[in-house]
Amino acid sequence: MNRILYRKSELAHDQLLLTDRRATHILQVLKPALGDELRTGEIDGPLSSGKVMRLDAQKVLLAISEVSQPERPTLDLLLALPRPKVLKRLLPQISAMGVDHLYLTNAERVEKYYFDTHVLEPDFYHGALLEGLQQSGDTCMPQVEVIRHLPSFLSKTDFPENRWLLHPYASQNLLDAELRSERCLLAIGPEGGWRSSELELFEGLGFQQVSLFDRVLRSDTACISALGIAVAKGELYGRD
Amino acid sequence: MNRILYRKSELAHDQLLLTDRRATHILQVLKPALGDELRTGEIDGPLSSGKVMRLDAQKVLLAISEVSQPERPTLDLLLALPRPKVLKRLLPQISAMGVDHLYLTNAERVEKYYFDTHVLEPDFYHGALLEGLQQSGDTCMPQVEVIRHLPSFLSKTDFPENRWLLHPYASQNLLDAELRSERCLLAIGPEGGWRSSELELFEGLGFQQVSLFDRVLRSDTACISALGIAVAKGELYGRD
Incomplete structure (x- = not known):
């Protein structure tokens, strides 16, 4: 602490x-x-x-x-719901790194039973997120939203100008992605990736596909790596 | 797998x-x-x-x-030995991300009993590293070296030209650090950081201090974030 x-x-x-x-x-x-x-x-x-x-x-x-008075983080994370064990491990790391909105979403390759976990009960995830805040020294609790139907959520939500979709085969690396304003949203898919219908949906909403490495990483490793790059980019943005 | x-x-x-x-x-x-x-x-x-x-x-x-025939990774990691539970969790993530030499070192703020763990037995850590390789699809097993005395190790080892020392208060961000050749070494300290005598030692050997975020992260989160940036930089290096 x-x-x-x-x-x-x-x-x-x-x-x-x-x-x-x-x-x-x-x-x-x-x-x-x-x-x-x-x-x-x-x-x-x-x-x-x-x-x-x-x-x-x-x-x-x-x-x-x-x-x-601390400023709220400027990074939002849209994360396809990982398996409960992985989510539990990720939550304190996510809040420690600094995320404003945390959208935990369904996707075609997310197993339905993941939604039955106690990790998605507010008391539980608040505790896990609090642990990360006490580690990093921040007070800004991520605003969690659990999304059962991605298309309707996407259609009714205002996203920041920078919208990145992590995708293993994208030609642009997240490291090189241009940050056009401080606030950004990073979308990370499930194990096995987004379906092509989902990719089209994101594309239609102006999400830019960015890649990370030429390697298949576990979803939690990929999430922390990508968040790390996005947070560091955000912190540098103000200084340029 | x-x-x-x-x-x-x-x-x-x-x-x-x-x-x-x-x-x-x-x-x-x-x-x-x-x-x-x-x-x-x-x-x-x-x-x-x-x-x-x-x-x-x-x-x-x-x-x-x-x-x-895959090329070996070009990133070496010098990591102050974390507590066994954390090390166990980190090993498959480290090999999945691609590390050539993995130096697990003592440091003044590393608890001596961490060295007694079964995680440091070659059979155990090979298994954990193998898990990460099977995930990422690589065949290059990190070359592990356990270091009991950091100063003598540092004095007798040839390091690559790029030598980065992660340090929370460094003015340069790792994201901005110039990569002067493909190969680099990233040094990550223990919880609580390096002692000033250790910092001087690294400085004398030309290690460049780089920071990550304005936040205190758990050592495994910091390690994965920093590795992510270093690996992505290395992959982009060849393409520039």
Whole structure:
């Protein structure tokens, strides 16, 4: 945990009383002294600093003061729903890297039973995403949307100007793709790829096909690699 | 398994008799007919094609013919030994992405007990690396070296011209780092980073510090992201 995160509703007069595993982490790992300042943050709110006011066997009381308001990530991810085990592993990595909208979608090659997983229950995926935020130190929780029918979702959604579709045989590499504005959407298909009818649908909506490597990667490896490139491009965009 | 891999010693008169989980995979997943050609490959040897000659309940006989000789990857990875659980998860991803030399090194912030893991036994890590090769379809097994003392290793090793050290506060982003020849070495530190004495050592050997994101990532996420960028850069290098 590089930042202790809390919900706004947990604050009372700018004080935060922790009694759960965050308290355990503070007491057993961070081991602060009274008066020390810890990095804290409000979920979907400001980065803050928490001054240690009280330390008990199981309780920590922090006085919270706001430090700065983080900007939301500018990258959206449309991901064909991977198998539950893979999704579970990916979620904290996705939030750690910084994603604004996370669309988990059905596709012709997505097995229907993947949608029955407990990983898609909000309580579960929020916990997994929170883990990634506490690692990366961000407070911006990805906005998750589970999509059962891709064509109707695509037809009714406004996408940013940069729309990339990861496709193994595209001639343009994601590394070379031009970023025309800071915000972009990256679409990543299922194991086995998109069907040609799906590819046509994306093409009709102006998605640009980009490739990654001349290798067949596991979908989670491909996802992290592609996100890495997209996030780094986004961070550099502002500096050019 | 996108390619069935075998050792040269398993071939007899260009025939490969499989009775282990590769046979199970062929029989239960690929379900070929007699005469079908399967993608096969010799570990550290040619890509090949295996014609199905016999299919029994537990046995598959393939007639192997060489297709092409793959080029070895041009990327070397020097990785501070991560905790065993993380290493185990990383190994197939590393080989799938394509690494030539994989140096797993001690560092001041690497816990000594990480070296006691069974994951560092050659039989174990070969199996994990093989899994990644069967996924990506490559035959080039990373050459693993376990390094107990980093300074003496660094002083006696010839590194390629491009030597990058991943460092969170470097002003240059890996994405922008100039690739002056196809071969490069990427060095990735432990959780908590390199010590300043280690940084000086790398600097003295001409390692260029490069950063990834303005975020603290888990070491496996950082490793896959950085590898992804380095591999993509390497693949594009030949095309420029």
